[in-house]
Amino acid sequence: MNEDVIEPNTYVFIRLPSATLRITKLAPHSTIHLGKFGSFYADDIIGKRYGYTYEIKDDKHVDTIYSSEGLFPSSTVDADEDEDSEETEIASGPEEKPVGTNEKTTDDPAVQKLSMSEIEALKKTASGEEIIETVIKSHAAFDKKSIYSQEKYKRRKQQKFLRRFTPCSVGSCEIIEYFQYKDHHRILELTSESLGLMLSLANVRPGGKYIVIDETGGLVAGAMMERMGGEGMIMFLHENEHPNLDVMKYMNFPEELVTRMIKTINLFELFHPEEEEEVKILSEDTLSKMKSSRRGQYYRRLARHMELQSIYQHIRDGLFDGLLLATTLETKPLLDKLIPALQGSRQLVVYNTAKEPLVTTSHDLMADLRVLAPTILETRVRKYQVFPGRTHPEMTSKSGGGYILWGTRVLPSKVQAGGKKRRKHNPPKSSGNGDSAKGTDVSETGM
């Protein structure tokens, strides 16, 4: 998981001038295909530092863009600019040059003098920038456009003809960006703001031991690993025979690290430790007589058995430092089972795509004296287009983000507050001492 240098046989995230995103594995000596943007030799970028942008040449080799342009020449906008955006962006102040307005713009396809076949022919010989230049020159009404629509037109042509790309290391943010376009449901519609909030609230850090149910293919667990620096443990609880870590694989964690940090256990194993079969310890003598494949099998079974026993021990002794759920399963039976496994004053975070299940869970927890102050949070990021005189929020934003339920595991004593009975609404668990007035419970808590 080298985040600085592009290593062979790792997944890289590729940003293109159009909004398209790709995640691709860089096998040495392979050719990477980027659809209409062309193909390039993986070897040309393996070993380079992340952060540079490349231009694909006709011979499939790449040129590094040795300027601060990035994906777009005279870069003035971010690469994710929405193509349908009504407004446009400009490099320098619009007031400096006398320009046309949209007053006389018409929807005439004949303004473009180049034919389709001519452009296709051009594509074979010219660079992206040369094509764009030619296309603009052949546009009869280009000068009549306002400077804003000139820029917008140019940007659209850049998205179409520029053969540039920027490889990025694949982290949790890139995975989210990729699946937001591709299949957001697969990662339970998680966004970077929700994931970031979960990781902070759950106090994920090196050395912690966390319980996780993660139906995002390991994105949540992977994001936790990013924050744990190789120290600590993740108990990965799942509902299948084998855990699904299909999304986490893109994050390039060494296998050794994953097996060391992620301890998987399925629901059956969690709820029925008594059904776990003992592994009969075999003597050296017996082992030496076994076939090597059977011996390997024996050692694997034994290792798994020991691992499970250690997980059971952690659960029994209540040694965990945090609980993160991103699951579509009903949470009540899971929480009933897992809350005792948490130490005192550790955080619980439950994510869901819908608010209603969390409201129910929140009520359950308010009645449960073991969890303090359950709160539901909804965080959303809104992007802006920022250009002098033309600043506004973007017209469309990505959906998703879900809701986060957050509470703190506490160790209730037998004693209850005397003031408890005087409360009008809100069970006292949600706001602490009984006689605090309702109105002050929700204000100024720093969220």
Place this chain on the structure above:
Amino acid sequence: MDINNADNTNGSPDSSSPFLEFKTSIPENGLVLAWLTRDNTKPIRPEPGSALHTRFGSFQHGSMISSKYGTQLASSSSTQAGFIYLLHPTPELWSMSLPHRTQIVYTPDASYIVQRLRIRPGSRVIEAGTGSASFTHALARTVAKTGRVWTFEFHEPRFQMAEKEIEDHDLDCIVKCSHGDVCKNGFIPAFEEILDASAVFLDLPSPWMAIPHLKKVISKDKIVRICCFSPCMEQVQRTIEVLQKEGWLDIEMVEVSCKRWEARKEMIRQPEDAIERLRDIKRRRNEGLRKRNERKLAEEQNQEALSEAQESEEGGIDSGSTARESGLKRKAEEAVSETAAEEEATTPTEKHIQDKPFLPSEYNPWGKGKRVHEGEAGYEWKDVSKVEAELKSHTSYLTFAYLPPPFPDKG
């Protein structure tokens, strides 16, 4: 990671900070966040012999020491039977318990910034200004023992307070506080160190003046990410101009908004219950009227009989005053009979509601006029959520960008 080039001027990383390591029980003099209510958390350091006095009662420090973090502690005073929770510090809880010296970076913003800047254990981060050091705690937790946070503050009393707090929290092995104006003088740490930072957070009135100084102190061999935190659009625009000029790429401005929802109960009020209640009222009114009329009639008959008898007895003396008296009497009797009629009408036997036999004297399915606690038994409730009363709808605009590593020599 960057452990090797970290310049440990302050000795080896201290492991005793609760912001860096989970602890099970409360050490003597260890930091505890005493949780009183949702918006009242008090940082304390328990010492034998001391006590925490609150409006929920007094709490002996002695009973906190060696208790487990998370313990619910009952008040030691016999008159106030309140309780507190003894919480383990986290940057998030700490930011809530802060006596706000300045506007703080709230958790929804802070957590997004950490995520977007790819801050990890071992990261080397620059922060300016320090402010109340709330975000500094979150950064320290994430960069952990192998990382570094250089934080700069130009306001001297604030710097001193932050430096002391960082020391008190045993974070000084990771967090290096410096006093200085980064806009004017650049990022000069208090003691000589190679910063080599790969993430920068600027919460300054004019970040555009600090950005040109960054090139001297940021990493030369990897991507550097920046986030500028400004409440005003005009600041954002000037920041972006300078970021572009300095070669920063993929400039993006966003705003984080976070809502807090409260799980509540709402009473289920069926229209048919309303209809039933109206039917009940109507029936009782009719019943009342019928009884009143009956009494009236009976009274009139009584009166007639009475006056006849009087007339025959007294021979018509002062009939006017008698009529007035009897009028008053009748009014009083009427009032009595009305309440009686109502009482009669609402006795359970007279009611025709079969499915709610436990209900009191009148049909009152939703406890009208009574103090009904949210979620109280005997009523039907549904789970709802309500957004908290006070919304933090704008904190600041966040401008993100990255700088590629310096370009290698061509060829």
